[in-house]
Each structure stands twice: as C-alpha cells, then as structure tokens.
Amino acid sequence: TQLLEQSPQFLSIQEGENLTVYCNSSSVFSSLQWYRQEPGEGPVLLVTVVTGGEVKKLKRLTFQFGDARKDSSLHITAAQPGDTGLYLCAGGNNAGNMLTFGGGTRLMVKP
Amino acid sequence: NAGVTQTPKFRILKIGQSMTLQCTQDMNHNYMYWYRQDPGMGLKLIYYSVGAGITDKGEVPNGYNVSRSTTEDFPLRLELAAPSQTSVYFCASSYGQGSLGTEAFFGQGTRLTVV
Numbered sequence: 001t002q003l004l005e006q007s008p009q010f011l012s013i014q015e016g017e018n019l020t021v022y023c024n025s026s027s028v029f030s031s032l033q034w035y036r037q038e039p040g041e042g043p044v045l046l047v048t049v050v051t052g053g054e055v056k057k058l059k060r061l062t063f064q065f066g067d068a069r070k071d072s073s074l075h076i077t078a079a080q081p082g083d084t085g086l087y088l089c090a091g092g093n094n095a096g097n098m099l100t101f102g103g104g105t106r107l108m109v110k111p
Numbered sequence: 112n113a114g115v116t117q118t119p120k121f122r123i124l125k126i127g128q129s130m131t132l133q134c135t136q137d138m139n140h141n142y143m144y145w146y147r148q149d150p151g152m153g154l155k156l157i158y159y160s161v162g163a164g165i166t167d168k169g170e171v172p173n174g175y176n177v178s179r180s181t182t183e184d185f186p187l188r189l190e191l192a193a194p195s196q197t198s199v200y201f202c203a204s205s206y207g208q209g210s211l212g213t214e215a216f217f218g219q220g221t222r223l224t225v226v
Contacts, residue, residue: 006153033215035215040219040220041219041220042115042201042203042217042218042219042220043154043201043215043217044217045214045215045216088153090213090215092212092213093213096207096212096213097142097159097161097207097212097213098156098159098169099144099156099213099215100156101146101153101154101155102153103152103153104151104152104153106151
C-alpha cells in the first residue's frame with residue numbers, strides 16, 4: 001500500500017508570511033497532484049507534476065516534485081486570507097487508475 | 112458544463128437503513144471513484160471503476176456496493192447503515208490515460224450522518 005504523509009497537519013499564519021507544506025512517501029509515484037478544498041466543497045486540482053525535479057509555479061504558489069518522485073512540496077509566498085483551506089497532495093500509481101491521498105494540511109491565513 | 116454532480120447533498124439515516132448516493136459526470140471520463148472523508152482527514156478510496164461494467168475495491172470497501180452500467184453514472188449503495196459510515200462522500204472522475212490520467216474532478220460531496 002502506498003502512503004503519503006503531509007506535514008504540518010495544521011498551519012495558522014499572518015497575511016504576508018511565507019509557508020511550505022510537505023508531502024512525503026517511501027513509494028515512487030508516476031505523478032503527484034495538489035488539490036485545495038474549501039469547506040463544504042470537493043477538492044479542486046491546483047497542479048500536477050510528473051517529472052522528478054519538476055518545479056511548477058501558479059502565481060504565488062510553487063510546487064516541486066522530488067528527484068526520486070517520492071516527495072513534493074508546496075510553497076506559498078506572501079500568503080493571503082484567500083489561501084485559507086485544506087491542501088491535499090495525491091500520488092498517481094503507474095497503472096493510472098488510482099490516486100493515494102495524503103492526510104491534508106489545514107491552512108488558515110489571518111488578516 | 113456541470114462536471115461531476117452528486118445527490119443528495121445531505122442525508123440522515125437511521126442505523127440499519129439503506130440508501131444510494133447518486134453520481135453522474137458529463138465529461139465522458141472513463142474512470143470514476145468514490146471516496147469518503149472523515150472530519151479533518153484526507154480521502155480514502157472506497158470503490159473505483161475504469162469503465163462501464165467494471166468496478167474494483169479500493170482501500171475501505173466494506174459496507175458499500177457500486178455498479179457502473181453507463182459511462183456517466185456511478186452510484187454508491189450503502190446497505191445496513193452503521194454509525195461508522197458517518198462521513199462526507201465524494202464522487203470523482205478522471206480521463207484515466209497517460210501520466211495526467213489520474214487528474215480528478217470532484218463533486219460537491221454528500222454529507223451523511225447515521226444515527
């Protein structure tokens with residue numbers, strides 16, 4: 001069974017601060033996705049990384065896939081209250097038929 | 112474009128009752144999934160389907176059943192509801208091919224309480 005561990009589980013910061021969320025596994029994934037979930041809604045895909053060492057930027061969000069494709073990080077620069085939510089990483093298996101989700105990082109950005 | 116639609120949004124069941132959670136997608140995706148999300152937790156896969164007529168168990172299938180008679184629909188059946196099945200249920204779909212094939216589109220969820 002492939003497992004993904006996210007850290008930290010909870011993060012409360014002030015507007016304007018930077019933060020990094022980590023997603024780690026002992027397994028290799030063919031792809032790694034990051035989702036954001038707001039209360040009462042389903043997760044929404046932010047980005048997919050597929051190549052070891054890949055870095056993708058989405059405005060103030062920077063996503064990195066580890067060289068060995070076992071881990072990933074999400075860095076947010078100058079966090080804003082609108083970034084508040086549950087951030088989930090998910091690893092895709094080689095068969096392309098299953099996602100394994102991490103436990104999530106609940107982020108609160110205070111104005 | 113509706114995407115993935117789940118009904119109902121909320122439901123309260125008594126212990127031992129049965130119900131079907133409905134899920135339909137209009138993106139012509141091959142793969143569909145049912146997840147449950149317990150408070151403050153990530154998502155656990157209940158069942159998935161790679162196409163009409165094909166279903167397979169995920170991580171936590173006990174107490175649930177599914178069917179996939181069409182590409183669009185993937186209902187989840189709860190038989191003999193138990194308090195441990197109190198959760199938020201999400202249906203999702205994906206294209207299912209290639210390295211981006213697992214990119215999932217989620218419904219808004221069904222909040223189920225078993226009392």
